Amino acid sequence: MSSRVVTQPDPVPPMNLAQLREAIDMGAPGARDTLPFGCAPVDRRISGGGLAMNAVHEVVAASTSLSDDAAATLFLAGIGARFAEHFNAPILWAASRFDLYAPGLEQAGLLPASVIYAEASDDKSVLAIVEDALRDGTPAAVIGEVRSASLVATRRLQLAAGKAGQPVLLLRRWRKAEVDPLSAPSAAVTRWRIASASASPLPVAGVGRPRWRVELARQRGGEPHIWELEGCDARGRLAVPAPSRGRAGSAAGTAYRQVA
Amino acid sequence: MRELGRRSEAADPPFRKRGHASEASERVTAPGFEADDVPLVLIRRTGRRNDVTARCQHAASLGITVGMAATQARALVPDLDVRPHDIAADMQLLDRLALHAVRHWTPVASLSGNDGLWLDLTGVSHLHGGPERFCRHVVRFCARAGFTARVAIAATPGAAHAAARYGRSAKQVIPPGRTVDMLSLLPIAGLRLDEGARAACRRFGFETIGDLLPVARGPLVRRLGQAAVDRLDQALGRLAEPIVPVRDEAAPEVRRNLLEPIGTPEQIATVAGDLVEDLCALLGTRGLGLRTAVFHAERVDGEMRSVAVGTSRATRDPAHLNRLFALKLDRIDPGFGLEAFRLVASRTEPLAAMTPASLLAEDVRIRDVAALVDRIAGRVGERNVFRLAPAPNHVPERAQHRCDPLKTPGGFPDWKRPVRMLRRPERLHDVMALLPDHPPRRFTWRGRPYAVVAGDGPERIHGEWWRREGEVRGVRDYFRVEDAEGRRFWIFRRGDGLSPETGDLSWHMHGLFG
Known part of the structure; x- marks a missing residue:
């Protein structure tokens, strides 16, 4: 019996044990399945040490103000840029109301060469596009802008993302002033709420590096948390603001700026 | 064959290469023709003798006619250059010309006899600047290619056939109301009759088509046969004569005829999947990749339903094409059932053999985005999948423009800009x-x-x-x-x-x- 088995050619190309282990690891949840923010105080608070790659993440603006919306967009763009860099593949950005400005996105690290945009007519087709992209498996991450997504829809995306090993980032935009988008149930692994905050003070007149109030409103297997962070740099990385040197210094900065 | 001085001999092939054989019906001196060229005839064996089937201008001027016995021609002109007539090569040349017509002039073109082409100009002549200009264009094209062409545009294929071969001028445009007037002057031979009917016409003294018109139909059918009368009706437009177009074989096509009509989406998807497999195999053998494919479904009531898919880059990946079709097959209304399917690759590009993706997990991410783009374009339309590229413009709202998603645009200037x-x-x-x-x-x-x-x-x-x-x-x-x-x-x-x-x-x- 054995002679027959031995002479049969191996149908799988020969792999060494380490490669085989790696190949198996790809499907299993573990430390390598997350992309850290590269910002220790943030990563410490997220279970897994970063954004899970095979999961849905939701981001909302903290208020209906368009400025908060822009901050949330930049927050997403930074994450997308780091995923694109990590996988060396473009990301897909699907939206139904298209008002993105590419030069601004590039300043958050998202180069024009690493995004493909898709404009759809309504939320339903945005979600369909996101799912199509997950099944295709090409993009490094998929960003979808939706006004509403039901629990069933997010669960669908979560399943598809888990199978594809690709992150889905949903920007949930406000529909009504009094309804918080995060109040709706969702299958997302992490849910973020972003607000813009006063920029880092400069010693001269002018607007400093933007700061955001980043709230991790909910995460699976972890506690919520709030940080005040400096916005994305040219490679999409967040930063912790340098501690101000006492009250006097910061007061002086504000006063200076008010003179401007 | 008798030499009666009638112009009832077979028409000369208008698309014959100059130098080997040339036209006699039109008194045109082909460029390059010299009187001291050796006269040339083509002969073909019919029965037990060799007949002249074509002759050059020089030979014609020496009194050699088409249909004359080769021995008689040789007796007339001792230093005659006699060559066998290669009909297969003639037909090949005609086929190529028909294909050229399909690709450049009109989608409906076919061979007419073994010496001409039919082009259906319905709805296309304005693209060439009107019928007259189109005539001139075709004649010029043929002259450049080395042929002497005769063109006639008429309301029916039969009338055009007769006018092109027996009409007075090489370029004729016959308005629809004048078909009968024009036809009545032309000889009977213009009607594409068989030899028996032509002999009968000669016996009864019918010389022109006009002679046949006043004759009662019953006796005419009895004497010339139903086929001859049908030809007459076709030329006059009383009987339909569809042109079966030459297919451009460059467009690969696969077909499935079903024993019984089908109607459910699953069945249609199965047939589409089979056809896609066939087409991809066919494309592979020809080294082509597909850019546009049209899926035609023929219904039992004779209607046809079609859906088309396009790809942003040449492909012959069955899985990818199936995904693209899956989005659109539900637009086919099966009616009482669909009984035949065709899949035509209407636009193709050369595509060499490809290496399949590596099996190693690391390579999974480095994939072509074309498949993704096609898939999304199939859902939201080609125009709604794009990249934003810098435009050479300093006004902020004009600084970005949408470009092809397969291009990789460069970066923007480093001015502070909103998101x-x-x-x-x-x-x-x-x-x-x-x-x-x-x-x-x-x-x-x-x-x-x-x-x-x-x-x-x-x-x-x-x-x-x-x-x-x-x-x-x-x-x-x-x-x-x-x-x-x-x-x-x-x-x-x-x-x-x-x-x-x-x-x-x-x-x-x-x-x-x-």
Whole structure:
């Protein structure tokens, strides 16, 4: 019996044990399945040490103000840029109301060469596009802008993302002033709420590096948390603001700026 | 065959290469023809003798006619160059010409006899500048290729056939109402009759088509046969004569005929899947990749339903094509059932053999985005999948443009720019600012007051003077401002604050920084 088995050619190309282990690891949840923010105080608070790659993440603006919306967009763009860099593949950005400005996105690290945009007519087709992209498996991450997504829809995306090993980032935009988008149930692994905050003070007149109030409103297997962070740099990385040197210094900065 | 001095001999092939054989019916001296050329005839064996089937102009001037026995021709002209007539090569040449016509002139073209082409110009002649210009174009084209062409445009294929071969001039356009007048002057031979019917016509003294018109139909059928009368009716337009077009074989096509009609989506998807497999195999053997495919479904009631898919890059991946078709197959209305299917690769590009993706897990991510683009384009339309590329323009709203998603655009200049732009700049009210170059201290936007604590600027942007009159002197001064609650805006003032013709000093909101 054995002679027959031995002479049969191996149908799988020969792999060494380490490669085989790696190949198996790809499907299993573990430390390598997350992309850290590269910002220790943030990563410490997220279970897994970063954004899970095979999961849905939701981001909302903290208020209906368009400025908060822009901050949330930049927050997403930074994450997308780091995923694109990590996988060396473009990301897909699907939206139904298209008002993105590419030069601004590039300043958050998202180069024009690493995004493909898709404009759809309504939320339903945005979600369909996101799912199509997950099944295709090409993009490094998929960003979808939706006004509403039901629990069933997010669960669908979560399943598809888990199978594809690709992150889905949903920007949930406000529909009504009094309804918080995060109040709706969702299958997302992490849910973020972003607000813009006063920029880092400069010693001269002018607007400093933007700061955001980043709230991790909910995460699976972890506690919520709030940080005040400096916005994305040219490679999409967040930063912790340098501690101000006492009250006097910061007061002086504000006063200076008010003179401007 | 008798030499009766009648113009009832077979027509000469109009598409014959000059030098080997040339035209006699049209008294045109082919360029390059010299009187001291050796006269040339082509012969073909019919029964037990060799007949002349074509002769050059020089031979014609020596009295050799088509249909004459080869021995008689040789006796007339001792140094005659006699060559066998290669009909297969003639037909091949005609086929190539028909294909050229299909690709360049009209989609419906076919061979007419063994010496001509039918082109259906219905609805296409205006593309060539009208029938007359099209005639001239075809004649010129053929002259360049080395042929002498005769063109006739008529209402029916039969009339065009007769006019092209027996008409007076090489270029004729016969208006629809004049078909009968024109035909009645032409000899019987123009009707494409078989030899028996032609002999009968000669016996009864019918010489022109006009002779047949007043004769009662019953006796005519009895004497010439039904086929001959049908030919007459076809030429006059009383009987339909469809042209079966030559297919452009360059468009690969696969077909499935079903024993029984089908109607459910699953069945249609199965057939589509089979056809896609067949087509991809066919494309593989020809080294082609598919850009556009059309799936035709023929219904039992004779209707046809078609769906088309396009790809952004040449492909012959069955799985990919199946995914693209899956989005569209539900648009086929099966009616009472579908009984035949065709899949035509209407647009192809050369595509060499490909290496399949590596099995190693690391390579999974490095994939071609074309498949993704096709898939999304199939859902939202080709125009709605794009990249944003820098445009060579300094006006902010014109600085980006949508480009092909398969291109990799370069970067933008490093000026501070917002992440979201308002579709149109919105007017700010109650603005308090120091002129000429300070950001405002406060403004009201969308009914809400904002107190500005910091600002950068101005960044002066001039209008494009070459574009519009209004932009010649127009200036916008852009400021990036932050309000007390940390919102950052991109606002501008029309005018530089010094000279009034640069703008009216109104303030506008244009974009939002995060």
